[in-house]
Amino acid sequence: MRRREFIVLFSSAATWPLAAAAQTSSKTPRVGCIVGVTADSPVFEAFRQGLRELGYVEWQTIALEIRWLEGRVEQIPEMVAELVRLKVDVIFAGNSPAALAAKNATRTIPIVMIVSDPVGQGLVASLSRPGENVTGLNAFNEAISGKRLQLLKELVPELARVAVFRNPTVAPHVIFWQETEAAAAKLGVTLQPLDVRGLDDFEGALAAAKRGNAQALVAFDDPIHGTGIHRIVDLAASSRLPAMYGSREFPVYGGLMSYGANVVFLFRRAATFVDNILKGAKPADLPVEQPTKFELVINLKTAKALGLDIPPALLARADEVIE
Numbered sequence: 001m002r003r004r005e006f007i008v009l010f011s012s013a014a015t016w017p018l019a020a021a022a023q024t025s026s027k028t029p030r031v032g033c034i035v036g037v038t039a040d041s042p043v044f045e046a047f048r049q050g051l052r053e054l055g056y057v058e059w060q061t062i063a064l065e066i067r068w069l070e071g072r073v074e075q076i077p078e079m080v081a082e083l084v085r086l087k088v089d090v091i092f093a094g095n096s097p098a099a100l101a102a103k104n105a106t107r108t109i110p111i112v113m114i115v116s117d118p119v120g121q122g123l124v125a126s127l128s129r130p131g132e133n134v135t136g137l138n139a140f141n142e143a144i145s146g147k148r149l150q151l152l153k154e155l156v157p158e159l160a161r162v163a164v165f166r167n168p169t170v171a172p173h174v175i176f177w178q179e180t181e182a183a184a185a186k187l188g189v190t191l192q193p194l195d196v197r198g199l200d201d202f203e204g205a206l207a208a209a210k211r212g213n214a215q216a217l218v219a220f221d222d223p224i225h226g227t228g229i230h231r232i233v234d235l236a237a238s239s240r241l242p243a244m245y246g247s248r249e250f251p252v253y254g255g256l257m258s259y260g261a262n263v264v265f266l267f268r269r270a271a272t273f274v275d276n277i278l279k280g281a282k283p284a285d286l287p288v289e290q291p292t293k294f295e296l297v298i299n300l301k302t303a304k305a306l307g308l309d310i311p312p313a314l315l316a317r318a319d320e321v322i323e
Contacts, residue, residue, distance in 0.1 A: 029062055030063045030065055030086065030089055031063070031064050031089065031090045033067065033092045034093050034095075035066060035067070035068055035094050036094055036223040041249070042264055043094075044094070047268065050269065050270065051271045051274070053271070054271060054272070054275045067083070069098075071199055073169070073198075073223055079101075080098065080101040081105060084105050090111070090274050092111075092274060093115075094267070095114070095223040096116065096121060096172060096223070097223055099136075100121065103123060108133065111133055112135060112136045112277065114267065115136070115139060115172070116138065116139050116172035116175075118134070118288055121171045124288055127290065130283055131284050133283050133284070135286040136270060137266045138289065139260070144179070144259070145177075145179035145183065147259060148180075148246070148260075149180055149183045149184060149187060149218060149244075150183060152218065153187050154311060154313075155257070158215075160190060161190045161212070161214050162190070162191055162214060162218055163191075163217045163241070164180060164194065165205055165217065165219040165222075166195060167196055167220065169197060170220070177193065180218065192208075192209060202228075202231070209239065210241075214241060216243065217239075217241045217244070218243075218244045219246070229253050232250075233255045242257075243255055243257070244259065246258060246260035248260075248295055248297045251302070255302065256302045256306065257299070258297045259297075260294060261293070295319040297319060298310060298320075300321055300322065301323060
């Protein structure tokens with residue numbers, strides 16, 4: 001057993017009595033969390049940190065009922081149903097499938113979400129007036145998908161054919177695809193759409209990309225990526241395709257490049273929504289926040305391994321360069 005896993009296991013065991021006490025106390029608010037990242041990810045830790053900054057002490061003044069997704073998207077409705085049965089005070093849904101399942105399961109428990117295109121998915125009536133029991137943060141910007149393709153083109157000027165990994169079961173991918181198509185038309189790039197419904201589909205999709213003479217890869221943001229980043233990055237490296245992702249974690253773990261909203265910031269801000277609701281605010285009265293910062297992260301070591309020279313102008317615009 002790795003040291004980090006031992007520490008997580010020991011910590012969980014050590015705090016179990018406190019957790020049990022917190023769960024039985026009617027005065028301690030409980031937040032049900034459905035999380036698509038791993039337990040040691042800085043992303044969910046940012047949510048916890050946000051709660052601490054607001055004065056909460058886990059298992060003393062707040063209890064978190066955490067359900068780790070671990071790529072099991074099909075189990076989300078069951079996880080949500082369990083949280084509803086526990087009568088948690090708030091549900092924190094860190095991805096679209098979880099938010100949609102939560103809204104389908106309850107119209108009374110407040111839901112704080114981090115998703116893309118919440119209006120288009122029917123989660124809220126509008127960003128300024130959510131309307132029901134759902135609010136939170138929008139991780140989407142209409143130009144973001146096209147911008148990712150543009151950045152790839154800057155990195156590989158001769159780029160003519162790009163494989164796009166999309167998941168037909170993830171609603172925002174429809175918009176991602178439309179925006180990417182529009183950008184491709186302007187850039188003179190042909191897209192090769194490849195449907196990836198689960199982690200086991202990546203290897204076959206990459207093989208199809210190579211057969212289709214793709215010169216690069218764009219992977220749309222997907223909840224299944226949370227616990228499969230290492231595998232996805234390794235497969236992309238073995239295919240020797242320059243790859244663009246939406247989350248900073250990918251280049252941190254060896255992917256080439258990412259461009260997207262600062263997810264750590266979004267998770268920290270989600271804690272503020274939870275706090276407001278626990279203090280009596282109604283989700284319908286809390287406008288959905290738009291992302292304010294998008295990060296370009298480049299892994300120079302990976303670029304070198306792929307034989308790519310990062311243009312100085314692109315490197316200068318990077319928010320973070322990993323060497």
